[in-house]
Amino acid sequence: MLTLHWVKSTADSWLPLEDLDLNGVVVDGVYIIWYAGSPPGVIKVGHGDIVGQLKAQKADLGTLMYGKKGLLYVTWATVPADQRKGVVHYLADQYRPLIGDIFVRAEPIPVNLLV
Numbered sequence: 628m629l630t631l632h633w634v635k636s637t638a639d640s641w642l643p644l645e646d647l648d649l650n651g652v653v654v655d656g657v658y659i660i661w662y663a664g665s666p667p668g669v670i671k672v673g674h675g676d677i678v679g680q681l682k683a684q685k686a687d688l689g690t691l692m693y694g695k696k697g698l699l700y701v702t703w704a705t706v707p708a709d710q711r712k713g714v715v716h717y718l719a720d721q722y723r724p725l726i727g728d729i730f731v732r733a734e735p736i737p738v739n740l741l742v
Contacts, residue, residue, distance in 0.1 A: 628737045629714065631657075631704035644685060644699040649678045656705040657714050659722070659741065660684060664697030669722035674711040677703045689726055702741065714738055 636642055644660055654677045661669045670693050673680055681701060684690045693699065706714050713736035719727065720735060 628739065629706075629710065631706065631714075631738050633659075633702045633704050633739075633741060635702065641700040641702060644681070644701045645691075645694070647681065647685065647701060649681060652678050654678075654703065654705050655708065655711075656703055657711055657718065658701060658703035659718065660690060660699060660701045661722075662693045662697040662699050667697065668693070669724045670699070671726045672715050672718045672722060672724045673727060674706070674715050693725070704738075710736055 634642065655675065656677060657672065657674045658677055658680060659669060660671045661667055670690055671684065673684075681703075684701075691699070712733035716733045717735035717737055718724075718740075721740060
């Protein structure tokens, strides 16, 4: 299993997507966006340049519409380029995101899930 460090705030809480300040963030890896409704749900699992990806998601109406179900949260982790698709495949298998690409050709790479 690949152990990832999922990013949280300095107060050790998950980061709200809509208020997210991406200044100073320079990382490539994987990310997870979810809403904290009852029940909560994972909206999207993706990978690449985290700042570019999350800026796009913060402007995407398809993602933002899930804010009606609960506050939107995000986290990300650094993952080497050659492992990202496998990690996304594994996360998508575990969380069944409502939006996103599934990398069926990539071998799933197990990682620690969000706590």
